[in-house]
Amino acid sequence: MEVSRRRSGFGPAPDVEAVRDGAGIVRVPTPFGPPSWLLTRYEDVRRMLGDTTGFSNGWSTADLVGGATRDPRHLSGDGSGNLLSMDPPDHNRLRRMLTPEFTVRRMRRLEPRITEIVEEHLDLLERHGSPADLVSQYALPIPSLVICELLGVPVADRDEFQERTREQLDLTVSDQDKAELGREAQAYMTDLVERARRDPGEDLIGMMIREHDEALTNAELIGVANLLLVAGHETTSNMLGLGTLALLRHPEQLAAVRDDPESVPGAVEELMRWLSVVNSGSPRLATRDVELGGVTIRRGDLVSFNLPAANRDPGLVEEPERFDISRPASPHLGFGHGIHHCLGAPLARMEMRIAFPALLRRFPTLRLADEEIAWASDHAIYGLEELPVAW
Incomplete structure (x- = not known):
């Protein structure tokens, strides 16, 4: 597996930790x-993410020395609307249109519906009875339904x-099947956008069309919808599953979240730091020679990064390996940093703030039904394959 994605339990893989505690920056092979x-x-990751003139998101495979077998950033289509493969000013133009839809105030409109979705799935869990798989019956469906509400x-x-969506993020799926899934997602989103053009609803796509109709192409709307789907679905799902396991392993802190x-x-911020389910963001391309951490990165070099290692760096917090929900808030990189900081962070935080305590209050005796943990290490977003629980 690509080095930037290797994991071990809740944290980064030992060889990645060894790089952080040693050289800090090393040259690694990539699969593309x-x-x-x-x-x-x-500090190195934060500085790089904040430097959009020195490190580009908007590179093409033609910019790479020797070319590339594929572009790891494109989910489907030609990349239109995918903020992760854009630089200013194009990135800023599109993000400026989207940002008002993701303010804390706008997100509060979704809060009653999120609470309703959470309660519905708690009822389903209760009816199913103990034991149950928390991933498939709680952690996965809730963020998926929230994104569906958001996109209409x-x-x-x-x-x-x-x-x-789940298959698109599975790293074991072949490139051929991934391309087919991308085409299917593109076709579905195309139909969704065309329907919204004819009759814009109260969802995000409908609002974007009403407020920015002339400024947005269909390709951009489709790309935005695809990005929000992938970025906002499995990320929060995996935080709910993995976060519940982390709390079960720390009963005193679980009790605090519950009561x-x-x-x-x-607790949400510490879980974001300590778990870092997004292993790495889109690779950047150096646009000039840059000195970083004692290494000279040359113009044209590709740069990747490991967020779990960075978020457990002693330079960020004291005793970084310790999980402690009472520690002062840190400027962790769980949602990224700089102009590509996660647009949906207010939504993700709201979902977690509702879903964690609601689960723990409904099932105050929640416990693991099986100590064997099935880590989903073959997914682009780290999490659990399943989490058998009992109460």
């Missing part, structure tokens, strides 16, 4: 062509929509 510099220390996906399409509402925001 040329080698890349791997950044593992907090019809109820009848939601099961297929959710399954396709003390004031502890919940801090």
Whole structure:
């Protein structure tokens, strides 16, 4: 597996930790062509993510020395609307249109519906009875339904929509099958956008069309919808599954999340830091020679980074390996940094702040039903294959 994605339990893989605690920056092979510099220390990763003139997201395979076998950033289509493969000013133009839809105030409109979705799935869990798989019956469906609400996906399409997204993020799926899944996602989103053009609803796509109709192409709307689906679905799903396991392994902190509402925001931030389910963002291309962490990165070099290692860097917090929801909030990189900081962070935080305590209050005796943990290490977003629980 690509070095930037290797994991071990809740944290980074030992060889990635060894890089952070040693050289900090090393040259590693990639599965899509040329080698890349791997950044593992907090300050180096943060500085690189904040430097959009020195490190480009908007490169093409033609910019790489020796070319590349594929572009790791494109989910489907030609990359239109995919903020992860864009630089200013194109990135800023599109993000400026999207940002108002993701303010805390706008997200609060979704709060009653999120609470409803959470309660519905708690009822389903209760009816199913103990034991149950928390991943498939709670952690996966809740963020999926929230994204469907956000994008205006019809109820009848939601099961297929959710399954396709999960397969797109599975690293064991062949390039050929991944390309086919991308075409299917593109075709579905094309139909969704065309329907919204004819009759814009109250969902995000409908609002974007009403407010920015002339400024947005269909390709950009489709790309935005695809990105939000992938970026906002499995990330929060895996945080709910992995986060519940982390709390079960730390019973005193679980009790605080269950019983003390004031502890919940801090718990969400510490879980984001300690778990870092997004192993790495899109690789960057150096646009000039840059000195970083004592290494000269040359113009044209590819740069990748490991967020779990960076978020457990002693340079960020004291005793970084210790999980502690009472620690002061840190500027962790769980949502990225700089102009590509996660647009949906307010939504993800809201989902977690609702879903964790609601689960623990409904099932105060929640416990693991099996100590054998099935880690989903072959997914682009780290998490669990399943989490058998009992109560």
